[in-house]
Amino acid sequence: MKIAFTQPALMRWMLAAAVALGCHTTLHAADAPVLRVGDQRQGTRGILEASGLLKDLPYRIEWSDFPAAQPLGEALNAGVIDTGALGDAPLIFALAAGARARAVSVSKLQSDGLAIVAGANSTVTDVASLKGRRVATTRGSIGHFLVIVALQKAGLKVSDINLLFLNPSDAKAALAAGAVDAWSTWDPYVAIEELHDHAKVVVNAVGLRDSYTYQAATDDAIRNKRAILADFLQRVADGQRWALAHPQQVAAAQARITGLPQEVLTYVYARAKLHPVPIDAAVMRAQQHTADVYESAGVIPRHLDVRPSFDTSFTLK
Template sequence: MSFAIFSVVPRALVKPLAAIIVAIPAMLVLCARPAAAADLPVLKVGDQSLQTRGILEASGQLKDLPYKIEWFNFPAAQPLGEALNAGAVDVGGLGDAPLVFALAAGARVRAVAATRSNPLDLAIVVGPHSPLTDVASLKGKRLATTRGSIGHYLALAALKKANLSASDVAFVFLAPADAKAALASGSVDAWSVWDPYTALGESRDHDRIIANGVGLSEGLSYQVATEAAIAGKRAQLADFLRRVAIGQRWALTHPDEVAAMQSRVTGLPTDVLKTVYQRGQVHPVAIDDTVVAAQQRTADTYEAANVIRAHLDVRASFDRSFPLP
């Protein structure tokens, strides 16, 4: 099997957990055809836990690229959003809540493509021997999550549904690697997180889910591009978004192939990754008024919880000029 790109994978990515928990974003992929490389434009793509890259490689969508892709891998959305804000990457995948967080921080970015997923993969988890059984039992407990993440959003929404306020728990804001270690050591009582961390914790450490995102999360995620990339790399960006949408549709009916490819890339167990793709059911959707309205609800939830300090009108954060293939 040949690919238009080859991997430059740090040694730390060989071990399963380290494959998805990296402290510093690293460029992982370079063009494999050095003779032509100097003449091709470059699209810098941010990824989370190598999931977009895995889908594109497995579906064959990285063949015959008319440009180079430089991949940068991130353990969570917050640092990816910071990289977009700094212009270090041109485009990257963010969930709905992290996009709100990035925009509130002043990022000059736009959502250029959207997906919906089944939010079973978004969950509040506890250790296997924890006495906690539901969200109500979190009152007075320490709850870890990453600030501004979809996990943070889930925690706020779940607490509200259980008639609790954010002040009824002690939020501990940690990166995923530190949150996992804190849960395992008992330094925190629960962790609000997302796949593949959720699936890995269930499989390897027998973590238990006490709440998930069904009925609480909009299940929206986006490919988010900088304004500079939209203006200066439009052709490359449009082609990339087309390939991503095709790959996502293909992955819906080929979870085994995607999981096998992702396992080779990350070192994570194939069965864990198959769970991620099967329960997520990520599929592309058009950016329409219903998507914009759902995004506004997410922004309003963050505003009400004082996660963002000012009202955010999300309509200006979308660019609908890239058609869904």
């Protein structure tokens, strides 16, 4: 099996990101240093704006927004962005594809925002009842990982279902139209399905994975933009701590940016409890487990030792 990311595919994702965000946000004078940051549905930016931590930056941020982590990983791989937040599974997928990037900080969150959902009137009741059904997810995503481990726990294999790889917008449309029977996805998509479309949660990731999200950076950014990268990482950590006590303010800021319903985003932030943690042995074990699951399922073509993919030199307060 060979993983290949084509330039046309990457350009399509980057074009969509540019259109969605107006190409980029300039926060300081044009001659200031620039940090190119990839985001997913404005999650990081929403926290930083709400907490006031984007004020008085000594550099400019160019934001690129992505609907999922897999295209963000492609952008890191291509050097189109300097840093971006993505989950453990898509980071493994990007590293297996040859991305010259490393995890430079880690945050932990609750696992119930990652789930396999089905329509409110679906006859799917549990993971076992997915046998022979059509399940959508995004290739290389945390949703993909959940499908694999949930099936394993139920005594099934991926070959026992019809797994379809779709981006989130197409997967949502397919579920609504009955073209797929279930969708393995993450917040805010899970929350939208629960609160607005009254979908049922077939299974969530509680007990199936330790949920971490990583701020990854390219080797070039680590080497050549170290000072501003370190400042940004500290602001993200400070913003996450602030957001723990202010989920409604963060949701309001992100709703203004994305147009997503504020009540959905409040629900997402309140249950995620996202907070920074050190890169330690537990984090590395969890990441190695993800890599091993992907290897055994044939998602990545070779064994991956995750230890060199961490950079522990950025000390956060």
